[in-house]
Amino acid sequence: MFLSPESLLQLLQRFIKNSIQIKQIHSLLIISGNLLPNPNPNTNSSTFKWIPTLLYNTLIRAYLNIHLPHTTLLLFTHMLSHNIPPNPHTFPSLTKATVAAYTTPSLIAKPLYTQALKRGVLSDPFVQTSFIHLYAKSNCLSYAQKVFDEMPEPCLVSCNAMLDGFCKNGDMDSAVSFFESMPVRDVYSWTTIINGYNKRGCYDTAIRFFQRCLRDCSVKANEATFVSVLSACVHSVTFGKQIHGYIIKNEDQVTPFIGTSLIYLYGKTGHLDYATKVFESMLKKETCTWNAMICALSSHGKDKQALEMFDKMKIEGYHPNEVTFVGILAACSNCNLIDLGLELFDSMLPQFGVVPKMEHYGCVVDLLGRSGFLAEAKDFISRMPFEADASVLGALLGACKLHGDIDLGNEVAKRLLEVDPQQCGQYIVLSSIYADVENWGHAAFLRNVMVGVGVHKPPGYSVVNSM
DNA sequence: TTAGGGTTAG
Numbered sequence: 421m422f423l424s425p426e427s428l429l430q431l432l433q434r435f436i437k438n439s440i441q442i443k444q445i446h447s448l449l450i451i452s453g454n455l456l457p458n459p460n461p462n463t464n465s466s467t468f469k470w471i472p473t474l475l476y477n478t479l480i481r482a483y484l485n486i487h488l489p490h491t492t493l494l495l496f497t498h499m500l501s502h503n504i505p506p507n508p509h510t511f512p513s514l515t516k517a518t519v520a521a522y523t524t525p526s527l528i529a530k531p532l533y534t535q536a537l538k539r540g541v542l543s544d545p546f547v548q549t550s551f552i553h554l555y556a557k558s559n560c561l562s563y564a565q566k567v568f569d570e571m572p573e574p575c576l577v578s579c580n581a582m583l584d585g586f587c588k589n590g591d592m593d594s595a596v597s598f599f600e601s602m603p604v605r606d607v608y609s610w611t612t613i614i615n616g617y618n619k620r621g622c623y624d625t626a627i628r629f630f631q632r633c634l635r636d637c638s639v640k641a642n643e644a645t646f647v648s649v650l651s652a653c654v655h656s657v658t659f660g661k662q663i664h665g666y667i668i669k670n671e672d673q674v675t676p677f678i679g680t681s682l683i684y685l686y687g688k689t690g691h692l693d694y695a696t697k698v699f700e701s702m703l704k705k706e707t708c709t710w711n712a713m714i715c716a717l718s719s720h721g722k723d724k725q726a727l728e729m730f731d732k733m734k735i736e737g738y739h740p741n742e743v744t745f746v747g748i749l750a751a752c753s754n755c756n757l758i759d760l761g762l763e764l765f766d767s768m769l770p771q772f773g774v775v776p777k778m779e780h781y782g783c784v785v786d787l788l789g790r791s792g793f794l795a796e797a798k799d800f801i802s803r804m805p806f807e808a809d810a811s812v813l814g815a816l817l818g819a820c821k822l823h824g825d826i827d828l829g830n831e832v833a834k835r836l837l838e839v840d841p842q843q844c845g846q847y848i849v850l851s852s853i854y855a856d857v858e859n860w861g862h863a864a865f866l867r868n869v870m871v872g873v874g875v876h877k878p879p880g881y882s883v884v885n886s887m
Numbered sequence: 888t889t890a891g892g893g894t895t896a897g
Contacts, residue, residue, distance in 0.1 A: 433890075470888045477890045512891040549892040580893040611894040644895035651896080680896050708896050715897075743897050779897095 425454045425471050432478045439486040446479060455479075457503050472504045481513045489517035493528070500535075508544035511536050515550040519557050526558035533563075545571065549578045556585030580608045587616025607639050615648040626652035627659060643675050650681035657689040674698065676706040683709065687716025707738050714747040723751035727760075742774050749783035753790060761787040782812045789819025794828055810840035 423431075428449055435441035449455050454475060458468065476499045483491040496514055499506060511532070518528045533551055541547050548571055555564035564585045571578055579602050586595035599605070599613050610633040617626035630649040633639055641649075646667055653660030664682055667674065674682070679702040686695035695716040702709060710733040717726040730748045733740065740748075745768055752761030765784050768774045781804055788797035797816050801808045813836045820829035 474888065474890065481890060509891045546892045553893070577893050584893065608894045615894065647895040677895060684896070711897070
């Protein structure tokens with residue numbers, strides 16, 4: 421069966437979000453030689469000449485859609501090595517893939533920008549906005565600003581990307597003056613500034629911007645706006661309830677994200693009854709909705725119910741993710757369900773495809789340590805596939821304090837000193853271990869070490885309460 | 888050429 425490049429392209433566009441089909445079409449494209457430059461330049465019509473670029477761009481976007489950003493970037497290197505010229509449409513997918521694939525995207529951002537410069541596509545507003553976004557995510561705010569300043573007439577989308585850049589880098593002074601100077605604002609602008617203040621912990625300011633947003637008749641708050649403002653309401657649940665009322669009155673339905681935010685809000689503010697009501701009334705749920713409910717139950721001491729919720733979510737066909745496991749491992753820890761906790765931890769990767777991260781290891785150390793299995797916890801840490809950080813060591817140190825194991829506590833403390841000398845709280849826990857057994861000399865010594873490395877006990881911090 | 892840019896859950 422012969423499939424023309426045009427028909428393969430159509431197939432790809434049709435199945436651009438379907439993992440299996442994308443890989444099958446990719447194979448067909450490789451076998452048919454369509455990802456290579458046209459061997460006969462005489463047949464190059466203007467349309468045909470662009471087909472390999474179009475195919476690569478579509479394939480690059482397809483792999484991004486199915487959450488394989490490394491493959492997207494790899495395809496770009498194939499594209500270059502086969503001398504298929506990228507065009508302005510190529511780069512936005514690449515910048516997105518870079519953000520998705522790397523925790524420090526700056527390593528890729530600069531060479532990618534050089535490629536865009538070399539290909540002469542940097543005057544395209546889509547490409548410019550993409551790089552503003554990428555540089556902002558790479559902690560290269562000055563580069564983002566430079567790209568923005570080079571735009572002769574920045575559009576609203578570019579302004580929003582720049583605004584988000586200021587917010588993401590914590591520069592709220594620049595963000596707010598930029599926001600106030602914008603000639604036009606849309607729901608993205610408002611949500612971005614609200615979220616920016618939120619992330620800095622300036623919840624009251626975030627709420628004030630939301631109120632201003634509601635007064636702006638040209639803008640209608642959307643799901644993202646509500647999600648942002650609801651997380652600002654942890655200190656003013658009354659306002660959160662008002663927003664909840666506003667949502668019920670003005671929105672067609674409580675979406676999975678809005679519902680999740682409401683459950684977290686009510687869970688964090690001690691309104692488990694409201695959280696449950698929201699959860700039960702939601703027509704459409706997501707994994708995150710179940711996570712929120714599991715956390716809400718667990719934080720109210722209803723760990724057994726949280727674990728039942730985990731079973732229920734599986735029965736209803738939801739796929740647990742890494743957040744789910746943090747919640748249920750913590751619930752096991754609270755109930756001293758060691759066997760179940762270890763069994764769940766062991767099932768993460770083989771059964772659910774969730775790779776255990778630092779926080780999951782921390783949960784297991786807490787689980788073992790709290791019940792007095794200190795040697796097992798220590799052994800568990802030694803078998804970790806990466807170096808334990810201060811949170812994991814801190815969990816073990818807390819357990820040493822709980823069970824009065826000074827020798828192990830001392831050993832862990834030494835490692836903590838190496839890993840994170842600025843972790844003030846951990847030193848305080850440590851010094852309280854010695855204080856508990858009236859080993860005041862050691863306690864005094866450690867306090868001196870803290871002062872030596874510039875760590876100060878925060879005023880009003882109580883060792884007893886911290887435990 | 889018609890594939891591409893900005894906001895949201897722990």
